[in-house]
Amino acid sequence: MALTTEQRVRRAAVKLFAAKGFHGTGIRDLAQAAKISPASLYHYMGTKEDLLAAIMRECLDRLLLAARQTLDTVDDPAGQLSALVTLHVMAHAAQPAETRVVDNEVGALSRGRRRVVVGLRDEYEAIWAGAIEKGVSAGVFDVPEPAVTRLALLEMCTGVARWYSPRGALSLDGLADRYAQLALRMLGGPPTGGETAAERAREVATRVWRIRP
């Protein structure tokens, strides 16, 4: 099925913002990539910044949605962490451009919009913090500095967007598995556990980010 113009614009923006940055991407670049005239762009977006904000908004909304949907059905801390890592890694591997825009271009937003985006990101991190805290309280995790460990984990998983290629040796699922294992090691948790939760996370991820199996 052919893409609508609006979809072409969105995809061009995601691709270019990820590759050259928001300020490095001109309206003419955008138009060329979307195969319309610069003036026509403005039928499909407000300002360039509106477009950036919409991209970020949707990306974060999906991540939050996925995390909440998944954790609703998982109770044990190791499972929750496995699920969160799985989701995060799959999201960043499947949508590296979108997630890089979210991670790198927050500074290009105006104050008000930045506040919204940072707010969403904080909500999302709070979910991770809660899961880690739970595991520590239950004695499942051995973590001297939960906040540091949370940030280390998140940066590690987010980094996937900067290097993963689907043409490499590892499948999306394999990658997520590997990362879940690394995470549990970092948390000093049991060497296994959380496979069911990870499975559930893979299902949610497949749906939310339309990953073809």
Add this chain to the structure above:
Amino acid sequence: MALTTEQRVRRAAVKLFAAKGFHGTGIRDLAQAAKISPASLYHYMGTKEDLLAAIMRECLDRLLLAARQTLDTVDDPAGQLSALVTLHVMAHAAQPAETRVVDNEVGALSRGRRRVVVGLRDEYEAIWAGAIEKGVSAGVFDVPEPAVTRLALLEMCTGVARWYSPRGALSLDGLADRYAQLALRMLGGPPTGGETAAERAREVATRVWRIRP
């Protein structure tokens, strides 16, 4: 001691490129931050891109230098990894602006310059790859996918530049310790080991990045 104009220019550039990106930083912003006129800037730099390239170059050179100097005196894989993590984390925590420029603005370089920078980065990663490989060969590390683990480790450590604040609870040394421990856990290595090498790395870092203890 007062800073020279050249130093003021360099620091302004590092700060602004890190905060707003290369394309988001104008020559006038730079001049204002360095407290000279836009025209005078050009007595202390070539083009804006020259300035960016010089910043990256120096940052990567120092990291490479530090890594080589340290590994020269360390032989065991756990020690080498501890040392690399310590150096990398301290560099990124002590110079978050410089390192973020290196990480985020590679795409703003012209092709030729990008090649040089990517080359340096590859050299640096090769050092990490070597250390991991050595540990795997020696049976000290338990790592199914060395390349994936290397990238996970690097992203985790690099991420420090995006959140660490010296005003927080953790000292630079404490942070580096914690990260070294996380790294060894990820590698499935011995729970301890490498303390001497980390100590050596801290010394080198203190010298190379002029960290006051």
Add this chain to the structure above:
Amino acid sequence: MALTTEQRVRRAAVKLFAAKGFHGTGIRDLAQAAKISPASLYHYMGTKEDLLAAIMRECLDRLLLAARQTLDTVDDPAGQLSALVTLHVMAHAAQPAETRVVDNEVGALSRGRRRVVVGLRDEYEAIWAGAIEKGVSAGVFDVPEPAVTRLALLEMCTGVARWYSPRGALSLDGLADRYAQLALRMLGGPPTGGETAAERAREVATRVWRIRP
């Protein structure tokens, strides 16, 4: 009775051109004020300039018509002047937007159209000039520089469109009376006279500009 779309467009244009000027009014402003889409505007007008020209044309045509109809039945110079002032003032007070467009936006017309409009205005001024000349010849008016006085009179009366408000103390008729008196004073004419002609002018004005008494 509801307005036709064409009338809504015309009125929107008059209002906006008067308030923000021809160049300050966009096609989208026009469409919004007329409550149709920008594209639909073009079913009710030619180009934006066509619309401007039509507005000017009609406004000047009515003024000329009113002046001619009135002067046809008045012979004495004082009466003629009183009638002209009455008509001009009532037209400008009752239709300030239209007349301001005529006065201010002549420069926005293309050369050919400007010539037409200026031609109509010249015809109209010639009527004033004739009346003044007649009074001077008859010894009724004491005017050293007829041309200067004519222009002073006209500017004075035209200015009404820039300040008169029907919500103020003066009625349209009262205003016109006052101005007729001022005009006769300026012309050094008899302190009274021309009341009948002014009465006739009020009747014509009421009809031509649909003024409700």
Add this chain to the structure above:
Amino acid sequence: MALTTEQRVRRAAVKLFAAKGFHGTGIRDLAQAAKISPASLYHYMGTKEDLLAAIMRECLDRLLLAARQTLDTVDDPAGQLSALVTLHVMAHAAQPAETRVVDNEVGALSRGRRRVVVGLRDEYEAIWAGAIEKGVSAGVFDVPEPAVTRLALLEMCTGVARWYSPRGALSLDGLADRYAQLALRMLGGPPTGGETAAERAREVATRVWRIRP
């Protein structure tokens, strides 16, 4: 003496804003008329609106200054009115472009700036109102509606900017004389009087607007 670039810019703006309106004048028109590049314009002005505001500001400031300086030395109402008319007419005849900009482009200013300009204009009109009031109180003027008469007078005098040409039959002084006479007639004042004040006004005008005799 050659004009500075800043003066060329100012004059080009006055000329073009008067001829084609603020919105009808492009930045490129301005640059061409000032014989510099569009980019260079911005060394001599802030925004286009800043330029407009500065022009209006100066024009109104001078008018106020002239009025105050002149009235300081004149006490009788007929003299004051003669002086005000003389100044106003000479200002508008000598600087038709500037004054037309002030009169026609107030609507192009942003709210805050418009307030300032309207405030100055109100101050100026208050001076006229005071003089008329004084004459009415003293029984020198016969004016049923002082406010209406004031506005009629002002519009009449302002109109000079729309038609007077120094190449015509009337000199500036002659024009001002004629208008002062018309004004006294309108006010029902004495047929003569105020010659000394008018003389004083001509002197001030000559100085303030650098009129060559």
Add this chain to the structure above:
DNA sequence: CATGAATGAGGGTTCATTCAT
């Protein structure tokens, strides 16, 4: 009749850079 989609031209403004002083 009505309009979403489309666009070339141009809007005002800022860009990085040069150079005479």
Add this chain to the structure above:
DNA sequence: GATGAATGAACCCTCATTCAT
């Protein structure tokens, strides 16, 4: 060594207008 003046190119965005539906 320092900078005001200058500019071509490009910036984001809006313009008036057309046309297929």
